Amino acid sequence: MKPISAVALLFVAVLGILFIYVSMDIPDFGDPCSPANRYVNLHISIDAGADGLEDSLRAGIIPDELSSRIKARGFPSPLETEYTIEEVEGGWDVLIAMEELLYPEPEKYYFLKEEGNKLVVYRYSIPVRWEEKCEEEIGVPNMVTAGLADYRGYDTLGETTVIFTAGIAVILLLRRRGKL
């Protein structure tokens, strides 16, 4: 056996082990708690021990301390926009009306959760909106098509351009007649 094929075998083995590890690490499909699908931790937190925190959240008011910390991180702050709070299992949803042209209704933006002594802020990721509002916003029963042509319209335009460019390149290089 040549040394280079031994190295190649080693690489293949390492790649195989990596793939097995990655496939074991992927959360189950549709798992509501999988972080990749549901929400992202923003690492903003305040002490949850203060009196009246739950009551104020139930009354629909976010403490000013939390709002200012969110603002300091550059996310849309509850201080400046109108918001509503809904109590759900395990925490609170904060719905914020984003400044969109045709959909001014509030959408799920933050998720507040008590962990230990702290109240932690999570941000809902895009697939949540995709799942919940796709049919209402786009009117297409097929979520994949809606994502392909609307939410990721720029991406698809680029893909079409890539195919077009490939065809033009083949025409320029391989066309064997004088006239185009």
Added chain:
Amino acid sequence: MNGKKGKIWEENVIIETITRLMVPFIQIYALYVMVGTEGAGGGFQGGVVFAASIVLFTVTFGISKGRKRLPESWNAALNSLGLYLYAGVGLLCIVLSLGAAQYLNYAALPLSQIMSPAHTRALMISDVVEVGIGLTVMSIFASIFFDLAWKGEGEKNKNKNKGEKEVQE
């Protein structure tokens, strides 16, 4: 090399009949995949299926007959027409909403005052954007196939002479 008659392909009744029967159905299936958003598929897949029907026709009947069905001028026009449709709808959204909407925000078209914005988006996606993608993909794939497979009228003799020379030498 290609027999005494100099033919590149041989006529075969079975293959020709089957192809004549299959090509229209393949093209209808391609349109079904391309247009409409209810099922699986989309512009890319439908365009490739459509190009496959052209390839099947050309393989069976020879390249000059196949080129007659999809002439070069049409091919060159369709190449860019699909992309123009897609990008043009995006530009139309900006122009017709007087700069209020983003590029490719289909709901900003004035059509949405007749229908609901959601239905405007659905109509634009299924009938303009996907068809544009399909046209580009179909004509580009057909063009690549013809460019790779072409042996033009002028080149035929040249190649023949080359082959004869090689045989003589």
